[in-house]
Amino acid sequence: MKITQVEAIPFAIPYRKPLRFASGEVHAAEHVLVRVHTDDGIVGVAEAPPRPFTYGETQAGIVAVIDSIFAPQLVGLSLLDRETAHARLGRTVGNPTAKSAIDMAMWDALGRTLDVSVTELLGGFTDRMRVSHMLGFDEPAAMLAEAEKMRDNYGITTFKVKVGRRPVFLDTAVVRALREGLGDSVELYVDGNRGWTAAESARAMKEMADLDLLFAEELCPADDVLGRRWLVQQLDVPFIADESAVSPADVTREILGGSATAVSIKTARTGFTRSQRTHHLAEGLGLEVVMGNQIDGQLGSLCSVAFGAAYSLTSRRAGELSNFLDMSDDLLAEPLRISDGELTVRPGAGLGAELDPDKLRHYRQDS
Ligand code: MUC
Ligand code: MG
Numbered sequence: 248m249k250i251t252q253v254e255a256i257p258f259a260i261p262y263r264k265p266l267r268f269a270s271g272e273v274h275a276a277e278h279v280l281v282r283v284h285t286d287d288g289i290v291g292v293a294e295a296p297p298r299p300f301t302y303g304e305t306q307a308g309i310v311a312v313i314d315s316i317f318a319p320q321l322v323g324l325s326l327l328d329r330e331t332a333h334a335r336l337g338r339t340v341g342n343p344t345a346k347s348a349i350d351m352a353m354w355d356a357l358g359r360t361l362d363v364s365v366t367e368l369l370g371g372f373t374d375r376m377r378v379s380h381m382l383g384f385d386e387p388a389a390m391l392a393e394a395e396k397m398r399d400n401y402g403i404t405t406f407k408v409k410v411g412r413r414p415v416f417l418d419t420a421v422v423r424a425l426r427e428g429l430g431d432s433v434e435l436y437v438d439g440n441r442g443w444t445a446a447e448s449a450r451a452m453k454e455m456a457d458l459d460l461l462f463a464e465e466l467c468p469a470d471d472v473l474g475r476r477w478l479v480q481q482l483d484v485p486f487i488a489d490e491s492a493v494s495p496a497d498v499t500r501e502i503l504g505g506s507a508t509a510v511s512i513k514t515a516r517t518g519f520t521r522s523q524r525t526h527h528l529a530e531g532l533g534l535e536v537v538m539g540n541q542i543d544g545q546l547g548s549l550c551s552v553a554f555g556a557a558y559s560l561t562s563r564r565a566g567e568l569s570n571f572l573d574m575s576d577d578l579l580a581e582p583l584r585i586s587d588g589e590l591t592v593r594p595g596a597g598l599g600a601e602l603d604p605d606k607l608r609h610y611r612q613d614s
């Protein structure tokens with residue numbers, strides 16, 4: 248079970264349709280595939296999606312930090328030395344997606360070694376999650392048409408709507424069009440990616456008070472401390488901390504400080520090890536949890552569902568597991584399929600992911 252090599256392979260796959268939101272836009276999945284090899288000939292895999300506008304990581308930076316800082320600290324450890332690996336990676340404060348991809352590839356390798364799925368290793372609650380689809384900025388009619396397509400083709404009935412534009416009416420008109428077009432049976436919530444001020448957020452939430460929203464997420468900057476508390480106190484829906492609560496300690500600070508009342512867990516930035524800690528903290532504090540999306544490819548989405556399905560709390564709400572549908576292609580030999588609004592974990596050991604070697608050869612950027 249000894250780690251012999253940690254590889255970081257950059258690859259790029261274009262999106263069919265860019266995803267736009269208040270803090271940036273994504274046109275191509277310029278991700279990094281991480282492979283952890285062991286002396287038993289096992290290879291664990293995961294992917295790191297750099298989000299420069301959120302965490303400051305870039306694709307080249309992820310490859311460099313893994314090759315030069317993280318890999319040398321892990322080679323020689325056993326896959327069972329999880330707390331030692333966590334402590335060594337934790338010496339570096341930043342680089343959340345680089346550290347998380349390594350962590351998840353180690354869990355995948357452990358599952359493959361023990362012939363147990365990652366979901367079973369983590370908690371084994373269920374084997375599936377309901378899917379929530381994230382709708383990027385566009386005109387109301389185009390966003391409604393996309394939601395209808397997702398409902399009709401995949402059975403998805405939960406939608407996270409990107410907001411945070413100015414004037415706020417641009418977004419409130421979209422949410423109204425979605426509620427009127429889709430009816431009362433769908434679940435809708437909004438994510439501002441810190442785009443509005445606290446006052447704009449309060450106004451927008453009042454305008455949407457009759458639209459039966461499930462949650463509001465990161466509408467305004469958490470650093471505007473008093474404004475954000477003022478906003479959260481007047482809302483009658485849970486307020487999800489996303490970018491403001493990357494680490495378990497951030498969750499404690501945001502929740503106890505009154506700046507959020509729910510939490511987004513993204514395996515792309517907390518891996519399985521730190522996501523477990525956040526999950527346990529959320530359970531102890533009695534918080535709502537949503538499995539979020541870091542604009543993941545299929546491998547990343549498989550990681551999210553593998554974790555989300557492992558626990559009662561994380562599988563209760565629909566997870567954001569569908570944005571890979573906007574990519575023109577992917578690396579998995581057997582593509583993920585969403586049906587009846589659900590995504591299931593892959594049967595088999597570890598994450599159950601097999602990569603297509605031809606696709607990897609085609610999309611990798613280092614050879
Ligand atoms: C989300 O939930 O915010 C967009 C930016 C980011 O950091 O994650 C995505 C989705
Ligand atoms: Mg968000």
